[in-house]
Amino acid sequence: MKSKKLWLGLGALVIVAAVLLLVYRTFAPKPVEGAKTVTVEIVHGDGSTRTVELHTDAGYLGEALDQEEGLVEGEEGPYGLYIKTVDGETASDADRTWWCITKDGGEVTTSADLTPIADGEHYELTLMGY
The missing domain is CATH 1.20.5 (Single alpha-helices involved in coiled-coils or other helix-helix interfaces)
Known part of the structure; x- marks a missing residue:
């Protein structure tokens, strides 16, 4: 029974x-098909910023970031790309820092590889600490 x-x-x-x-x-x-321009603002740990325009046919943010030579580095995880380094600055477990992805200042609830992009969108990559 x-x-x-x-x-x-x-x-x-x-x-x-x-x-x-x-x-x-x-x-x-x-994802939106075809050519698009996406703006990515990088906010470093010291508060300095750099803005990068990505011109891409990629459908997802991770793929677009990966196409820009030397912009991001990371490792593949269960949800796709886990971003460890952006614009030469590496997040550290010892310092309890990590890279946060936001869109127009709002929370993005997916990984870079699962975030669809469209022309004209604005994303931020910010080094955060606990």
Whole structure:
């Protein structure tokens, strides 16, 4: 009896997960095709800034950042590119710093590789500390 309830519960969980995945894939933001210009403002740990214009056909921010030679470096993680270095400045676990991605000052809830871009958008990469 308990085994039957367990299997029914697991089956229901799998169905709910599949439905949620389908809804996400259906309504998730899609990248814009074609040429676009995206502005990226880099805010260094000392407060200095540098603005870079990216001219790209990339659909996602991570790909566009990667195309700009030497702008970002990182490692692949479970959610795509984990940005460790921007414009020569490296975030450090020892200093408890990390690179934060925002769009027009607002929170971006996806990684760079999962953030679709469109022409004229403005992003910020800011070195943050805990």
